Amino acid sequence: MTDNINIRYAHVPRFKAGSSDANDYLEENGFVVIANALSTEQADHAMQLMWDYLEELGTGIDRRDRNTWDDDRWPTAVHGGILPGHGIGHSAVQWYIRDIPTVKQSFASVWNDDELLTSFDGVALWRPWTHNPNWRTNNGPSWMHIDQHPIGRPGKHCVQGLVNLLPMSAATGGNVMVPGSHKRFEKIATLYPARLARIHPSIDHFRFPNDDELLATSEPIICHMEPGDLMLWDSRTIHCSSPGLETPNFDNDLFRAVSLICMMPKAKSNDKVIAKRRAAVENLTSTTNWSDRFINADQFPDIIEANKQPRFKLPAVPELNETQQQLVG
């Protein structure tokens, strides 16, 4: 962990879904918080569906008993407590959230286009590390990244999102954003030639060095979000997540639960990709945030490794309504 990056907890403005002020804020800061994309009741319902997914994996997880939440039963988690595979992309919770009109409206307003395709990506769940220190997720400074290759994908391409489902505080921690950093994206190619040379232009992930000088002068924030709020960010904005800045005073519930969700214009995709997307629903294949290309998250090395000894029962193939089918393509 580095000590040259100071993260603070911030209360930023929260905007109405679809408002032009939200779009202006996103353009200027590289991220924006949309207030109440889900109502409190919808966020609660999503949490119930989240636990249904976990319990139905069949490994013995019980939502009421944190002693059943250890790694031997928990689905494979990658950096930042993200669950990217094992059917999560087609779980009832993810399809429920994608079907909420305010969520789609928020993305439609950003793109000025309501023919959108959704990602089939996963969730981030943080188990209480005050109960088991091994559950603590990566500290923010260790994995500051952008999700777009600076040479392979110049310009604006993607706006990612996450829906927050649980109460947040400086103690729980959360997503970390470096405000305005999307404006420095153009400079990355000249600043890090050696580091970039090791990353194929089709790989949309660039991680900043721990002792990065750019980051040393930046002011990363954990944005306060209410349950049901949606955060949108430009994939060029430097971000990650981080445990809290204080020690939480509870140990019997999740510290954080967010649904990762991304919608991009269908016009950016093509028939070949859409055919793979339709098959992905039937095969319960999860993806990354991108819907213009097909990037199979079940091929992540950690998921492949876990599947060598299959122990998770996948959810049922979803029965999608018309709106959801349109989001598949």
Ligand SMILES: O=C(O)CCC(=O)C(=O)O
């Ligand atoms: O959990 C988070 O907030 C981090 C999400 C993230 O880094 C990503 O989706 O690229």
